[in-house]
Amino acid sequence: MANYIGSSLKRKEDRRFITGKGTYTDDIVLPNMTYAYIVRSPHAHARIKAIHADKALAHPGVVAVFTGKDLQDDGVNPLPTGWQITDSMIEPPHPVVAVDRVRYVGNPVAVVIANSRAAAKDAAELVEVDYEILPAVVDATRAIEKGAPTVHDEAPDNISFTWELGDKAATDDALSKAAHITRLEIVNQRLIPNAMEPRSAIGDYHPARDELTLYTSSQNPHLIRLLMCAFVLGIPEHKVRVVSPDVGGGFGSKIFHYPEEVIVSWASRKLGRPVKWTAERSESFLTDAHGRDHYTVAEMGIDKDGTILALRVNTIANLGAYLSTFAGGIPTWLYGTLLAGQYKYPHIYVQTKGVFTHTTPVDAYRGAGRPEATFVVERLMDTAARELGMDPAELRRKNFIPADAFPYETPVVLTYDSGNYEASLEKAMQIIDYQKWRDEQAKARNQGRLIGIGLSCYIEACGIAPSKVAGAIGVRAGLYEGASIRVHPTGQVTVYTGSHSHGQGHETTFAQIVADGLGVSPENVEVVHGDTAQIPFGMGTYGSRSLAVGGSAIWRAVEKIREKAKKIAAHKLEASEDDIVFEDGKWVVKGTDRALTLGEIALTAYVPHDYPEGLEPGLEENSFYDPANFTFPFGTHIAVVEIDPDTGKVQILRYVAVDDVGNVINPMIVDGQVHGGLAQGIGQALWEGAVYDENGQLLTGSMMDYAIPKADDLPHFEVDRTVTPCPHNPLGVKGAGETGTIASTVCIVNAVVDAVSHLGIKDIPMPLTPERVWRAIHGK
Amino acid sequence: MIPNNFEYIRANSVQEALQLLSQKGDGARLLAGGHSLIPAMKLRLNAPETVIDISGIQDLASIHRDGGRLHIGALVTHRTVETSDEVKSSCPVLSEAAALIGDPLVRNRGTIGGSLAHCDPAADYPALTLCLDAEIEATGPSGSRTIAADDFFVGMFETALQPGEMITRVTFPVLTRGTGAAYEKFSHPASRFAVVGVAAMVTLDGSGNCSSVRVAITGAGPSVFRATKVEQALTGKAPDEQAISDATQDVADPADLMSDISASAEYRAHLCSVLSRRALQRAVQAARG
Structure with missing residues (x-):
């Protein structure tokens, strides 16, 4: 039997994707369907004085126009947030459609529903809204100044929460005694996710059965069903089915419960007809939850010999106008806990203020807190090395958590499961030929050329778990995963997973696991996801959790199937259960050639004429897996860049990524995840960034202005791995979805600053546009 | 949408x-x-x-050379200009520049006439057209007329075309020995329009001095413009590295240039100098054959 785990099988799902036969939400057309177009606020902050819908209602093809008041009067509750950060966290109501005030450009104000998309859009232009424009604040550091415009009356100083972690007194003390302090002010700029598929939702209510189906481009349909039924609409979950069919990318932005999901569901119940909404790209820019947006002051205390003593971090996190589903958790628990990086410094203190502004809500975006933490730690490491006159690799090596110290408890509550940081640094340095580039750099400087080498040694925490820890840190959800395996009478297998693929290749990776686990070919394993009517329960896909948590749940179900199959095999082969082993994909009587395949056992289970006494027929098992801990991938990335001194333009000469994601099921898919992550992370370093003007208008609201990297902007990626299995999940796997964005942003910034450090430049703010680099070089 | x-x-x-x-x-x-x-x-x-x-009008989709003139129909796509052997041999800078427009989708659909009539302040063809002293053939109800590139570009999205007229053809000089041209573009990372694009054409006389210099800049200002100071500074001179460098010190005044989130006027002015220098150096190389 072939060993599918570890082989680069081509993706089963790609046949439909590359032939244009995927089924995305917007591809679904239901009989008698209507189309919603959402009238959105053109102002960042305004009072709604009146909404006049008469002209829109009179437009041909228009079915209805609804305002926020219509929803409110009908009992629609505000959108909930799913993560409580402190006991005193301020959670102002987040109305699905604005009622009296709008708080960001793009805030829904009214909904026009018509028989065609075009009629809805035309009529939307006829809705007249009288606004009283109010002053707005877009920058979080400004929002907490005295006299700044207030976003919510409930939070007069615009602060939702002040969160802290670590021992402040010990950290302050260590810093006061440190021989050297390295200090950086960091702006981790706001990013706009831009999944390839714009968000889309269809509400389809059947009055006769009182049943609602919501199709939505979501990364976690069960969570959407729970939040919408229990908190927003107050309707019973068993009468609601949520389907997330093919989803074209998310990067986190499709985790959250969005207003439009409620709008189409509620409106379909009102109208008794299906209601579809699909974002235009401009709406994606304005209304998909944004990412990052931190202002940070970080100080690292270091001893004379380069031993790091303590880290103190103060961060102001822009949350946008409302608390999105997991908004609070990203700049706190998913950020502060990662500030130990790969290092053994004993004291860390971090404080984060979560701040409201008149901007699009901010939430998890690929990496979600961990890239921001890695940025702080690794920028400090490079800066400190330079200030101390040490090689940046040497300073890191000196402070690594040694390979024999695992499990390792950090000063910020995590227990790292396994690691070997030295090995990955060594491998990356060897691949890139580090010393050769240091020599090249020196030579280049003599010729007036600017070459820089950047390092990034990162830690990632994925598969947040277990649920009791999630509860203890304020997550209003469990973080386990569900799986169900149904073996059909002829031996083919259907796997139902609560994970949700929106590009990750689950249909292939999960099939490989089950194929090896049950002795069948991956072609005979179908993976079903994204439908609450088919899957027992699921927590969805984000935070690089699918394989570590969802894959482990599947493996547990495989084990249960194998146990039952063993009983059937023992009976059929007239052997003791203890003598049956699973070998080469078959159930074998130890030491003999007598064996049964899954197909033979399954047929027996469904036609149980000759069958073990007391054993239930059928071959189907459920599993819910709640991991013992997070799992902690890590690695070292090294970049070499050259800067054009005339223009400031950065060219990446080499990029080496050595990642350790534990055991690897499908190397090609992992490489693909790393490549994609690198592109996004490098994008943040060099090009991407949301820009608002002082009135809260988004100036980077289109692909003409917001620079997502293109293939020809990026170098050949040299990707390699070390393998340190996760000790606490059955597959020994970690997570690969976010390592690229976590490691690469700071790697590139370190390389660019390294290229110009001899000119007295300590830092350049992201994105490192040619103009910014040029200004730094020429002191402009 | x-x-x-x-x-x-x-x-x-x-x-x-x-x-x-x-x-x-x-x-x-x-x-x-x-x-x-x-x-x-x-x-x-x-x-x-x-x-x-008008995309189906076949008459406007051809390229042909007539002695020293290269005629490009208004509906010739950027991709055709990029790959045409006729263009590559008669006026290679046009192929080189067309390859830098947008992305493959844009190049497969976009046309030279459309680009010039639209007159985006950051488009590439206006710089080439102006630098190469091309002629635009406009056809209207009363027939065709020829507009010199120097008269064609009026302002941002504004040309000398009259209502009821359309571009039917653009005519470029065939670059012969002694004349060389180059285009240097600094692309916007998102749109791939020119933050600044500089096209330069140099003709050398028998002793190797510049008998004619034309430099046109797109992207930097509200409309494409000629860098007359640079042209004057180099005309009659031997275009060595120092002369080119001296002539391109102050190509444009930031006060005349655009400033936006992608680049300030000051940076655009700086790019005008850098790219003019690079374009002129390459144009001179090409002129020397």
Whole structure:
């Protein structure tokens, strides 16, 4: 039997994707369907004085126009947030459609529903809204100044929460005694996710059965069903089915419960007809939850010999106008806990203020807190090395958590499961030929050329778990995963997973696991996801959790199937259960050639004429897996860049990524995840960034202005791995979805600053546009 | 992404297109490759009542050389200019520049006539057209006229075309020995339009001095313009590295340039100098053969 785990099988799902036969939400057309177009606020902050819908209602093809008041009067509750950060966290109501005030450009104000998309859009232009424009604040550091415009009356100083972690007194003390302090002010700029598929939702209510189906481009349909039924609409979950069919990318932005999901569901119940909404790209820019947006002051205390003593971090996190589903958790628990990086410094203190502004809500975006933490730690490491006159690799090596110290408890509550940081640094340095580039750099400087080498040694925490820890840190959800395996009478297998693929290749990776686990070919394993009517329960896909948590749940179900199959095999082969082993994909009587395949056992289970006494027929098992801990991938990335001194333009000469994601099921898919992550992370370093003007208008609201990297902007990626299995999940796997964005942003910034450090430049703010680099070089 | 309602008519000849233009009046727009007009319509920034699709007019889609002139039909795509052997041998800088326009999708659909008529301040062809002293053939109800590039570009999205006229042809000089041209572009990372693009053409006399210099800059200002100071500073001089460097110190005044989130006027002015220097160096190399 072939060993599918570890082989680069081509993706089963790609046949439909590359032939244009995927089924995305917007591809679904239901009989008698209507189309919603959402009238959105053109102002960042305004009072709604009146909404006049008469002209829109009179437009041909228009079915209805609804305002926020219509929803409110009908009992629609505000959108909930799913993560409580402190006991005193301020959670102002987040109305699905604005009622009296709008708080960001793009805030829904009214909904026009018509028989065609075009009629809805035309009529939307006829809705007249009288606004009283109010002053707005877009920058979080400004929002907490005295006299700044207030976003919510409930939070007069615009602060939702002040969160802290670590021992402040010990950290302050260590810093006061440190021989050297390295200090950086960091702006981790706001990013706009831009999944390839714009968000889309269809509400389809059947009055006769009182049943609602919501199709939505979501990364976690069960969570959407729970939040919408229990908190927003107050309707019973068993009468609601949520389907997330093919989803074209998310990067986190499709985790959250969005207003439009409620709008189409509620409106379909009102109208008794299906209601579809699909974002235009401009709406994606304005209304998909944004990412990052931190202002940070970080100080690292270091001893004379380069031993790091303590880290103190103060961060102001822009949350946008409302608390999105997991908004609070990203700049706190998913950020502060990662500030130990790969290092053994004993004291860390971090404080984060979560701040409201008149901007699009901010939430998890690929990496979600961990890239921001890695940025702080690794920028400090490079800066400190330079200030101390040490090689940046040497300073890191000196402070690594040694390979024999695992499990390792950090000063910020995590227990790292396994690691070997030295090995990955060594491998990356060897691949890139580090010393050769240091020599090249020196030579280049003599010729007036600017070459820089950047390092990034990162830690990632994925598969947040277990649920009791999630509860203890304020997550209003469990973080386990569900799986169900149904073996059909002829031996083919259907796997139902609560994970949700929106590009990750689950249909292939999960099939490989089950194929090896049950002795069948991956072609005979179908993976079903994204439908609450088919899957027992699921927590969805984000935070690089699918394989570590969802894959482990599947493996547990495989084990249960194998146990039952063993009983059937023992009976059929007239052997003791203890003598049956699973070998080469078959159930074998130890030491003999007598064996049964899954197909033979399954047929027996469904036609149980000759069958073990007391054993239930059928071959189907459920599993819910709640991991013992997070799992902690890590690695070292090294970049070499050259800067054009005339223009400031950065060219990446080499990029080496050595990642350790534990055991690897499908190397090609992992490489693909790393490549994609690198592109996004490098994008943040060099090009991407949301820009608002002082009135809260988004100036980077289109692909003409917001620079997502293109293939020809990026170098050949040299990707390699070390393998340190996760000790606490059955597959020994970690997570690969976010390592690229976590490691690469700071790697590139370190390389660019390294290229110009001899000119007295300590830092350049992201994105490192040619103009910014040029200004730094020429002191402009 | 849904435009306002509009009437769509396909014109099969220049004559038919002109008739439709005069019949439909101000509310009509010509559609060639559609890569400027259609996005603007989808964003409802432009809402023509009638769209006259001229993309099928075969007469306007050819390239031919006539002695020292290279005629490019208005509907020739960027991709064709990029790959045409005729263009590569007669006026290679055009192929080189066309390869830098947008992305492959844009290049496969976009046309030279459409780009010039649209007159985006950051488009590439205006710089080439102006630098190479090309002629634009405009055809209207009363026949065709030739507009010199120096007279064609009036301002931002504004040309010398009269209502009812359309571009039918653009004529470039065939670059012969002693004349060389180059285009240096600094692309916007998102749109791939020129933050600054500089086209330079140099003709050398028998003793190797510049007998003629033309430099045209796109992207930097509200409209394409000639860098006359640079041209004057180099004309009559030997274009060695030092002379080019001296001549390109102050190519443009930031006060005349655009400033936006992608680049300040000061940085654009700096790029005008850097790219002018690089374009001139390459143009001189090409002129020397």
